[in-house]
Amino acid sequence: MTATPKIIGPCTRCRQPHRPLFPAEKAWGDVPSPLCSPCWSKYADARANKTYVDFNDAFDNASDEELSAGLGLTP
Ligand SMILES: [Zn+2]
Structure with missing residues (x-):
């Protein structure tokens, strides 16, 4: 895990x-x-694992080659 300040609040992804x-x-x-x-x-x-967590993640961060080759999404 990271050694970062303990900010408490709503998660930006899962809310x-x-x-x-x-x-x-x-x-x-x-x-x-x-x-x-x-x-x-x-x-x-x-x-x-060189994968993406969901479609939005892949859309924002995958290369065109990765997108056209198919997405290896993690469950
Ligand atoms: Zn979360």
Whole structure:
């Protein structure tokens, strides 16, 4: 996990209120930030596997080649 300040608030992605929030990694591209721990982990896992967490993520961050080759979405 990250060592970041404990901001408490609604997660930008899942909208769960009163969560400790962590800023998204810049290397992930255009993703919502800040994120709660489960959402942060989703992006970390997806990027580690070179995949995307959902259609919006792929649409914003995948290359044209990746999009045309088909999306390897994580569940
Ligand atoms: Zn979340």
